[in-house]
Structures are given as C-alpha cells and as structure tokens.
Amino acid sequence: MDELLIRGGKIVQSGSVLEADLAISQGRIVEMGAELSADGRMELDATGLHLFPGVVDMHVHFNEPGRTDWEGLATGSRALIAGGGTTFADMPLNSHPPVLDAATFNAKREAAERQSHADFALWGGLTPESLDNLPELAEAGVIGFKAFMSNSGIAEFTSPDDLTLYQGMQKARALGLTVALHAESENITSGLSRRIRAAGRSGVRDYLESRPAIAEIEAVNRALLLAEETGASIHLVHLSTGRAVTLAAEARQRGVNVSVETCPHYLMFTGEDMERLGAVLKCAPPLRGADEVAALWQAIQAGMIDIIGSDHSPSTLDLKQRGDFFEVWGGVAGVQSTLAVLLTEGQAQGLTLPQIAHLLSQNPAERFGLTGKGKLDIGADADIAFVELDTEWTHTENELQTRWKFSPYIGQTFRGKVRRTMLRGQTVYDEGKFLSPPQGRLLKPSAT
Numbered sequence: 001m002d003e004l005l006i007r008g009g010k011i012v013q014s015g016s017v018l019e020a021d022l023a024i025s026q027g028r029i030v031e032m033g034a035e036l037s038a039d040g041r042m043e044l045d046a047t048g049l050h051l052f053p054g055v056v057d058m059h060v061h062f063n064e065p066g067r068t069d070w071e072g073l074a075t076g077s078r079a080l081i082a083g084g085g086t087t088f089a090d091m092p093l094n095s096h097p098p099v100l101d102a103a104t105f106n107a108k109r110e111a112a113e114r115q116s117h118a119d120f121a122l123w124g125g126l127t128p129e130s131l132d133n134l135p136e137l138a139e140a141g142v143i144g145f146k147a148f149m150s151n152s153g154i155a156e157f158t159s160p161d162d163l164t165l166y167q168g169m170q171k172a173r174a175l176g177l178t179v180a181l182h183a184e185s186e187n188i189t190s191g192l193s194r195r196i197r198a199a200g201r202s203g204v205r206d207y208l209e210s211r212p213a214i215a216e217i218e219a220v221n222r223a224l225l226l227a228e229e230t231g232a233s234i235h236l237v238h239l240s241t242g243r244a245v246t247l248a249a250e251a252r253q254r255g256v257n258v259s260v261e262t263c264p265h266y267l268m269f270t271g272e273d274m275e276r277l278g279a280v281l282k283c284a285p286p287l288r289g290a291d292e293v294a295a296l297w298q299a300i301q302a303g304m305i306d307i308i309g310s311d312h313s314p315s316t317l318d319l320k321q322r323g324d325f326f327e328v329w330g331g332v333a334g335v336q337s338t339l340a341v342l343l344t345e346g347q348a349q350g351l352t353l354p355q356i357a358h359l360l361s362q363n364p365a366e367r368f369g370l371t372g373k374g375k376l377d378i379g380a381d382a383d384i385a386f387v388e389l390d391t392e393w394t395h396t397e398n399e400l401q402t403r404w405k406f407s408p409y410i411g412q413t414f415r416g417k418v419r420r421t422m423l424r425g426q427t428v429y430d431e432g433k434f435l436s437p438p439q440g441r442l443l444k445p446s447a448t
C-alpha cells in the first residue's frame with residue numbers, strides 16, 4: 001500500500017477545488033493532475049467524492065492517562081477520525097496528573113503512541129506550579145502552553161495570577177512557543193457565581209448570568225495587553241463574543257501575535273438551547289444569544305477567526321446528571337462533528353469549501369508549525385477525509401465513537417458524510433469501520 005493513486009476526486013485546496021488524480025508514495029502526496037498514469041500503483045476510485053485535508057483539531061480533552069472513564073485516547077481519536085480528522089492536540093489538564101513537566105508529558109506521549117489512531121500533539125500547562133518547568137516542557141516537545149484565566153474545574157490545574165501569566169509569556173516567547181488562553185475573568189465569574197448561588201439559584205439561566213460577555217471581553221483585553229508588552233505569541237481559545245474577537249483583530253492590526261479560535265457549539269447553539277437541552281450543552285464560556293452567533297459567523301467571513309477547534313470535553317454521565325447546574329461538568333462532546341457542522345451550517349452561511357479547509361486544517365497546522373499537515377499539496381502527508389458532499393444524514397447515538405454516547409449533535413441533520421479517512425496514505429477508517437491498529441505519531445512544532 002506504499003504506492004497509491006486516487007482517481008477522480010475533487011481536491012479541496014487553499015484557494016480552489018481541483019478535479020484531479022492524486023498519487024501517494026511513502027505516505028506523502030507526490031503528484032496531482034489529470035489522468036495520472038497508474039505506474040503499477042494500487043488504484044482507488046474517488047469519483048463523486050470531495051477530498052478534504054484531514055481535520056487538525058487543536059483543542060481536545062481526551063483525559064488519558066488518569067481519567068479514561070471520561071474519554072480516552074483510543075475512543076477520542078477514533079471519534080476524530082470518523083468525523084474526518086487526522087491530527088489532534090490534547091489539552092494538559094483533564095488527564096491525571098496534568099502535563100506540567102517532562103515526566104507527565106512523556107507519560108501521556110507513551111499512552112498516545114500506544115492508543116491513538118490519529119497523529120497528535122500535546123499541550124503543556126502554564127500554572128504557578130509549572131512556571132519553572134516551561135523549558136523542560138519545550139524540550140520534551142509541547143505544542144504550546146495552556147493557561148486558565150478563570151478556575152479550570154480541575155483542582156490540580158491552577159490559574160496563574162497576572163504576574164505569573166506575564167512571566168509565563170516572557171518565558172514562552174524566549175522558547176518560541178505560543179500561550180493558549182482560556183480567557184474569562186476569575187474575579188467576575190467567581191464573584192457572580194458566589195452571589196447567585198448564595199441566593200439559592202442553581203438553574204441554567206442562573207449559570208448563564210454568572211458568566212457574562214464582559215468576563216470574556218475583560219480577560220481577552222488583559223491577555224492582549226500582556227502579549228503586546230511581552231511580545232509573546234498567544235492563542236485565544238473558544239471565543240464566544242464578537243466584541244472579544246474584534247479586540248483581538250485590532251490588536252493584530254497593531255502587531256500583536258494573536259490567533260483566535262471558536263468552536264462549533266458557539267456557532268450552532270444559543271443560551272436558549274442550553275436551557276432546552278441542559279447538561280449536554282453546558283460549557284464555559286457559556287453559549288450566548290443569537291446576536292453573538294451571527295457576530296461570530298461574520299467574524300469568520302471577515303477573516304478575524306483563524307481556527308475552529310472542537311474543545312471536546314466529555315465526562316462520565318454522573319457528572320452530567322446533577323440537579324444543581326453549577327455542579328454539572330462543563331464541556332461539550334463534539335470531536336466527531338466539527339467538519340459536519342461546517343459543511344452544513346458553514347455552507348449555509350456562505351463559507352466556501354476552501355474556507356472550511358483553512359479553518360479546520362490549514363490554519364491550525366500553519367499556526368502551530370505542524371509541518372506536512374493540514375493541506376493537500378505535493379510533499380504534504382496524505383491525510384485525507386473523503387466526503388460525499390450532498391448526502392443528508394441524521395446523527396445517531398450508534399455512530400458516536402466516543403466513550404459516552406452523549407452529545408448535543410445526536411439527532412442533528414447534517415449535509416456531507418465522511419466515507420473514508422486516510423492517515424499518511426493508509427485508509428484507517430472506511431464506511432464506519434476502523435481498519436488498522438493505533439499508529440498515531442507525536443508531532444512537535446517546527447519554528448513558525
């Protein structure tokens with residue numbers, strides 16, 4: 001299977017969709033063009049299918065080692081692949097112990113090399129406890145450092161105060177790595193939560209009230225200022241408000257090295273959906289109003305949002321089944337659905353297929369220096385999602401590859417179905433079946 005020719009697919013590239021044959025050798029794309037000669041290669045007919053670069057999901061919580069009852073690298077990576085993904089970056093906090101030094105990095109790396117069906121990168125944590133460990137984490141191969149400006153929900157993963165964040169950014173800059181930030185103000189969110197809970201209020205609306213837009217906007221503003229002062233590269237994860245995205249875009253205009261992520265759930269659902277569906281949609285920052293959803297789509301069209309990541313963050317069912325909504329685990333399970341959401345809702349909003357490939361694959365790979373990933377070009381890894389674009393389908397529980405069959409996307413009707421996923425030239429998923437044992441490789445960032 002080292003030499004393969006894919007015939008007749010429509011190849012989604014940076015600026016266009018090219019109808020061509022695609023030749024693969026040793027896991028890489030070596031030729032693209034009309035009517036390539038077979039030359040003794042195996043042939044695969046992709047007539048009627050669109051070939052997308054495999055999704056590069058820079059934001060997942062697969063919880064291994066230590067919390068595999070929540071998810072796990074095997075189930076998480078299978079779900080990613082079933083949704084057309086080929087690369088993920090795992091966040092440092094929900095595994096136990098969290099990734100705060102080289103030893104915990106290596107433990108997760110070993111687990112992933114055994115279990116992951118997709119290629120992977122690993123985030124390290126920036127906390128008061130890990131500040132001095134950033135060089136050894138960089139040496140071990142982290143893709144960047146994640147910090148929480150509000151409570152992370154995990155006791156062993158603490159929030160840096162402003163001084164620690166400032167010093168962490170200085171160190172990250174010296175190491176040539178990006179700091180990813182969960183930007184919500186701890187003062188505002190914890191203060192409001194205390195007051196609201198003291199008044200005996202514990203419903204969805206009460207939770208929404210405890211994390212207002214200003215909590216995100218204020219924290220984003222502070223993060224941008226620290227990045228500007230230190231010259232650090234920062235990545236603002238899961239932005240949920242148009243105002244915060246605008247602040248980032250303005251900062252970029254004046255030279256701040258910042259990228260912006262949002263997630264499918266902020267583009268698909270509102271606070272009213274959270275009230276209707278409950279725990280399955282609990283997340284922080286919370287879902288907003290229809291006006292913010294529209295603002296995010298506009299920001300995507302304007303090029304102000306670079307990356308869409310799933311922020312897949314599941315838990316056991318009992319942590320989702322609490323009477324007090326403040327006690328429910330916050331996290332949306334969506335790693336399998338990102339491409340489906342973009343092909344459906346994104347196209348309805350006017351996004352082109354190349355724009356979708358940029359947001360899900362090329363931009364994240366380029367931003368984080370994942371060489372050879374994120375695009376279908378000569379020399380790139382043959383990481384390919386084969387999509388039947390016009391097929392309408394309704395997501396059922398049975399199709400979910402995740403540990404828990406609990407996702408807001410169950411029952412959702414999508415347009416565009418992943419038929420096959422290829423990792424480095426090898427078909428790893430075909431019509432609902434996984435064809436090979438785990439073979440994910442660690443990806444380290446190259447200088448960007």
Ligand SMILES: [Zn+2]
Pocket residue numbers: 059061091311312313
């Ligand atoms: Zn997250």
